[in-house]
Amino acid sequence: MLTKIFSVALAAAALAAGGAAQGALERAANANDVVVAIARPQGSGIKAEIRFVRELSGSGLHVDVKASGLPAGQQFPYHIHVSPVPSNGNCTATGGHFDPTGVNTPAAASYKCQPDNAAATCEVGDLAGMYGKMVPDGKGNFIASYNAAMLSFGGKNSILDHSVVIHAPNLTRLACDNIVGYVVSGPDSSTQSSGDGYSSKDVAEGNRRSSSSSGASVRAASLSAALLLVAGAVFA
Numbered sequence: 001m002l003t004k005i006f007s008v009a010l011a012a013a014a015l016a017a018g019g020a021a022q023g024a025l026e027r028a029a030n031a032n033d034v035v036v037a038i039a040r041p042q043g044s045g046i047k048a049e050i051r052f053v054r055e056l057s058g059s060g061l062h063v064d065v066k067a068s069g070l071p072a073g074q075q076f077p078y079h080i081h082v083s084p085v086p087s088n089g090n091c092t093a094t095g096g097h098f099d100p101t102g103v104n105t106p107a108a109a110s111y112k113c114q115p116d117n118a119a120a121t122c123e124v125g126d127l128a129g130m131y132g133k134m135v136p137d138g139k140g141n142f143i144a145s146y147n148a149a150m151l152s153f154g155g156k157n158s159i160l161d162h163s164v165v166i167h168a169p170n171l172t173r174l175a176c177d178n179i180v181g182y183v184v185s186g187p188d189s190s191t192q193s194s195g196d197g198y199s200s201k202d203v204a205e206g207n208r209r210s211s212s213s214s215g216a217s218v219r220a221a222s223l224s225a226a227l228l229l230v231a232g233a234v235f236a
């Protein structure tokens with residue numbers, strides 16, 4: 001499904017802006033720019049997908065959250081944690097919350113994320129604190145969509161190389177997964193995926209870059225713009 005969005009987006013970008021868009025797409029692919037990152041935490045009966053996409057304009061990432069299998073009547077915190085999930089799947093090994101700005105230091109008397117003043121009071125990885133916990137409907141499903149202004153694919157706030165953990169109300173770790181970045185390898189309208197996820201022809205797993213390149217970000221901008229525009233049309 002996501003593959004289709006990419007295919008449509010790439011075709012639309014090429015049609016809308018002609019050679020210029022085509023060139024931008026190729027340069028973005030060559031630079032291995034991450035344009036989308038996904039974590040799919042599973043465990044304790046929960047299946048979730050958290051998708052991060054570069055914003056069309058302004059700062060931050062657009063975040064789409066889907067989860068199922070959440071017991072109704074409870075609220076589930078979820079965060080970006082510092083360390084990746086090891087191969088044995090142990091969520092405890094992901095360490096603490098991703099807090100590159102250091103708002104939650106041992107010296108802090110008590111951590112309290114205030115969404116209206118997120119930059120000063122919230123850990124960058126405290127998604128539940130800034131945007132709300134997962135509150136499932138009567139069937140155990142949860143969906144949310146928001147702009148996360150502090151998140152990035154580059155620099156100190158880069159979410160790549162980190163993980164997402166979903167907690168029980170008592171903060172027990174129920175499900176976790178790594179945040180994996182993807183790049184679009186290039187326009188290929190002949191490629192269609194029959195199932196969920198990305199086909200290897202459309203998307204290659206991104207480099208897990210720990211540092212950013214501002215030039216690369218600029219080159220990727222027109223690609224992400226096309227993706228978001230078309231994704232919006234598909235989901236509308």
Ligand SMILES: [Cu+2]
Binds near residue numbers: 078081167
């Ligand atoms: Cu957490």
